[in-house]
Amino acid sequence: MPLVLNEEQLMLKDSARDFLNSRAPVGHLRSLRDSNNMEGFSRELWFEIAEMGWPAMLVPQQYGGLEYGYTGMGIVLEECGRTLTPGPLLCTALMGAAAIVKAGSDEQCENILPGIAGGERLLALACDESPRHAPHKVDTSAEIDGRSYRINGRKVNVADGHFADTFLVSAKTLGGVSLFLVPSDAGGVTVESYRVLDTHFAANVSFDQVQVTDQHLLGPLNGGIKILDYILDVARAGASAELLGIAQEVFERTIQYLKERKQFGVPIGSFQALQHRAAHLFSEIEMCKSLLIKVMQTLDEKADGDAELVSLTKSKLGETAHLATTEAVQMHGGIGMTDEFDIGFFLKRCRILENLYGDHYYHLDRFARQRNY
Amino acid sequence: MTDTDSFRQEARDWLEANCPESMRHPYRNEADACWGGRNFEFQSEDQKNWLERMAAKGWTVPTWPVRYGGGGLDGAQAKILREELFRINARPPLESFGISMLGPPLMKFGSGELKQQHLPLIARGEIRWAQGYSEPNAGSDLASLQMRADDMGDHFIVNGSKIWTSYGDQSDWMFCLVRTDFAAKKHEGISFVMFDMATEGVSTRPIKLISGKSPFTETLLENVRVEKDQVIGNINDGWTIAKYLLTHEREMIGGSGASRSGSLAVSKVAADALGTDDGILSDTVLRADIARFEMDERCLALTMERARDEVKAGVSLGATASMFKYYGTELNKRRYELLMSISGSNALAWEGVTNQDTALAKSWLRSKANSIEGGTSEIQLNIVAKHLLGLPG
Numbered sequence A: 001m002p003l004v005l006n007e008e009q010l011m012l013k014d015s016a017r018d019f020l021n022s023r024a025p026v027g028h029l030r031s032l033r034d035s036n037n038m039e040g041f042s043r044e045l046w047f048e049i050a051e052m053g054w055p056a057m058l059v060p061q062q063y064g065g066l067e068y069g070y071t072g073m074g075i076v077l078e079e080c081g082r083t084l085t086p087g088p089l090l091c092t093a094l095m096g097a098a099a100i101v102k103a104g105s106d107e108q109c110e111n112i113l114p115g116i117a118g119g120e121r122l123l124a125l126a127c128d129e130s131p132r133h134a135p136h137k138v139d140t141s142a143e144i145d146g147r148s149y150r151i152n153g154r155k156v157n158v159a160d161g162h163f164a165d166t167f168l169v170s171a172k173t174l175g176g177v178s179l180f181l182v183p184s185d186a187g188g189v190t191v192e193s194y195r196v197l198d199t200h201f202a203a204n205v206s207f208d209q210v211q212v213t214d215q216h217l218l219g220p221l222n223g224g225i226k227i228l229d230y231i232l233d234v235a236r237a238g239a240s241a242e243l244l245g246i247a248q249e250v251f252e253r254t255i256q257y258l259k260e261r262k263q264f265g266v267p268i269g270s271f272q273a274l275q276h277r278a279a280h281l282f283s284e285i286e287m288c289k290s291l292l293i294k295v296m297q298t299l300d301e302k303a304d305g306d307a308e309l310v311s312l313t314k315s316k317l318g319e320t321a322h323l324a325t326t327e328a329v330q331m332h333g334g335i336g337m338t339d340e341f342d343i344g345f346f347l348k349r350c351r352i353l354e355n356l357y358g359d360h361y362y363h364l365d366r367f368a369r370q371r372n373y
Numbered sequence B: 001m002t003d004t005d006s007f008r009q010e011a012r013d014w015l016e017a018n019c020p021e022s023m024r025h026p027y028r029n030e031a032d033a034c035w036g037g038r039n040f041e042f043q044s045e046d047q048k049n050w051l052e053r054m055a056a057k058g059w060t061v062p063t064w065p066v067r068y069g070g071g072g073l074d075g076a077q078a079k080i081l082r083e084e085l086f087r088i089n090a091r092p093p094l095e096s097f098g099i100s101m102l103g104p105p106l107m108k109f110g111s112g113e114l115k116q117q118h119l120p121l122i123a124r125g126e127i128r129w130a131q132g133y134s135e136p137n138a139g140s141d142l143a144s145l146q147m148r149a150d151d152m153g154d155h156f157i158v159n160g161s162k163i164w165t166s167y168g169d170q171s172d173w174m175f176c177l178v179r180t181d182f183a184a185k186k187h188e189g190i191s192f193v194m195f196d197m198a199t200e201g202v203s204t205r206p207i208k209l210i211s212g213k214s215p216f217t218e219t220l221l222e223n224v225r226v227e228k229d230q231v232i233g234n235i236n237d238g239w240t241i242a243k244y245l246l247t248h249e250r251e252m253i254g255g256s257g258a259s260r261s262g263s264l265a266v267s268k269v270a271a272d273a274l275g276t277d278d279g280i281l282s283d284t285v286l287r288a289d290i291a292r293f294e295m296d297e298r299c300l301a302l303t304m305e306r307a308r309d310e311v312k313a314g315v316s317l318g319a320t321a322s323m324f325k326y327y328g329t330e331l332n333k334r335r336y337e338l339l340m341s342i343s344g345s346n347a348l349a350w351e352g353v354t355n356q357d358t359a360l361a362k363s364w365l366r367s368k369a370n371s372i373e374g375g376t377s378e379i380q381l382n383i384v385a386k387h388l389l390g391l392p393g
Helices: A005-022 A028-032 A044-054 A072-082 A091-105 A106-118 A226-261 A271-299 A307-337 A343-355 A360-370 B003-018 B045-058 B075-086 B097-109 B112-123 B238-257 B266-273 B286-315 B320-350 B358-367 B377-388
Strands: A123-126 A141-145 A148-159 A167-173 A176-183 A189-195 A200-215 B129-132 B148-151 B155-166 B173-179 B190-196 B202-207 B216-227
Touching: A005 A044, A005 A072, A028 A343, A072 A091, A072 A271, A091 A106, A091 A123, A091 A167, A091 A226, A106 A141, A106 B190, A106 B358, A123 A226, A141 A271, A148 A167, A148 A176, A167 A226, A176 A200, A176 A226, A200 A226, A200 B216, A226 A271, A226 A307, A271 A307, A271 B320, A307 A343, A307 A360, A307 B286, A360 B190, A360 B286, B003 B045, B003 B075, B097 B129, B097 B238, B148 B173, B148 B202, B155 B173, B155 B202, B190 B216, B190 B238, B238 B286, B238 B320, B266 B286, B266 B320, B286 B320, B320 B358, B320 B377
Parallel strands: A123 A167, A141 A167, B129 B173
Antiparallel strands: A141 A148, A148 A200, A167 A176, A189 A200, B148 B155, B155 B216, B173 B190, B202 B216
């Protein structure tokens, strides 16, 4: 498939950009922070987004969805990266939907997918147990007890965990690891939410003798790792799309600043020391654009995705967006350090997304493992 | 069966019948490359046959028009042919600056007579071309070149010297930038001329490099007669053609950073040399650098693919050749740095040892020229900054 967007996808990109620029620019995030909004996103805005069909993109038509695919979802996530628009798009509409479509029973699909498509359901993945991403290290356990399971353990850094109605939880079962769909209001579930540095929220979630049945099992018993890897890869690709939006937006803002800001009587963009750094960054961002379109097309085409390509994408996007945001602050000089100016919001959001589901070190290692070295 | 399927089958059958077995392996060393020209000594009958058969088919230049010795293929067919050549690991039948550098501007700016005179000889590998661009005092600032062409009516008399002429001592003809107007601004007094290097007054002097090899010469012109009908485009309008050619040259050099057919993955070389523990390369710090390199290598390959797709879709950003040249050559230097590190002291042997590869050190040294020739990395970054980012100055 050619590595270019088709007409329809380009229209989606334009309309997403127009909508976000008018309804949820960076100032929207700032006002949520300044008004001390404890959800970190606007439900009103989310329902507007749902009316446009974004959370329905991955949901099959039989469950009220649009079945539009990953490439389309990547486009809107990239645009959300440009405006830093907060909301459940990544965790629910992308990852949650992909998880249920991939591994859900008919009943689970019927119960959950229409709610995702409509914007009512909110999901979060509770998989990590330590500060550095290590999804295969699972101490949380699900002890079997007749037809039910008792879950015990603690998950950390659960993105969207503070408002999710359902957690996707990885837990040890006798013969391996299994995934469970645990309602957040189930007895024994404790959610401690906290604000993270980009003004979003995350949560640590404890499970104390939480009782669920095999109806809550997502996918086969003991078959959780394979599904988890797939879900994570989808989420990593989505986080990469947001990172690409961030990288492009801060880069464009920085180039504009280099043309306007004068020192020594000339625009600072005429200095070769800055030109070369900008040109290098441009090249890296071009590499990232190719990765993103390729990874989304691959998710659309291949049922199991492509772990090597996903890790390459997440690693490269993490590093490049990091470079773009740190260079943006440096090239803006003092004003880039002020809260009044928006650049700092990009630096912070980038740091969160870089870390989410594996930073560039994690994915460098995983890439090499996928290539057998 | 669709048209593309039938073309694929036709190409596959033809290659099966016509590509000699010994031409279905990557180059072992530089001597395996076939450059053609008046004085080329073929290494084998197979090498000669492979060139002649491909040339007769028009497939040394698959997309050139048939009347100029090409195959007349469209983009899709050319891609299929590349894939089929790749599939059997076929060597290029011909390496040629005539094809990669002179061909595109000659096709675009040359008169019908000039095209008919030169293109078929290039396609058949009968004339080997050299590039006369840089001068001792005109490197990165190429447009300041001083080689002098005095107008004698129907011809020019040319004096001056060129430097960094690739294989100047083995080439037959030269395409060359000369100054035809000394009063005009530096970009506006340049003409693009071609001449036979056997003409009286042309001499070459090899330049020995840090690799110990002499792939370049200095080329001296002393009262050399150049016919006026050998000017491409208008007199004093040579800079336009020069830039157009440089774009193609940069694409060619930049492409060398993308992973190549036949060459082993760097990680594979490392695993063979250093071994693995539990599937992890034994030197874990080196492993990280190798992974970074291989990631960027894939990035470049995908971005080149995307650029081709964008051209087809008519949404090309344009002017990306400088970016590819910069990225590709820096990447290729990293490849050789890693290969040197993987081999440790084995890579340091120069001569006089047996059972040891002494070619790597030379290739490593050669790779240092990648980010200098065809415009330095710094020049490429200047071009990106000014023409793609619109930065001032």
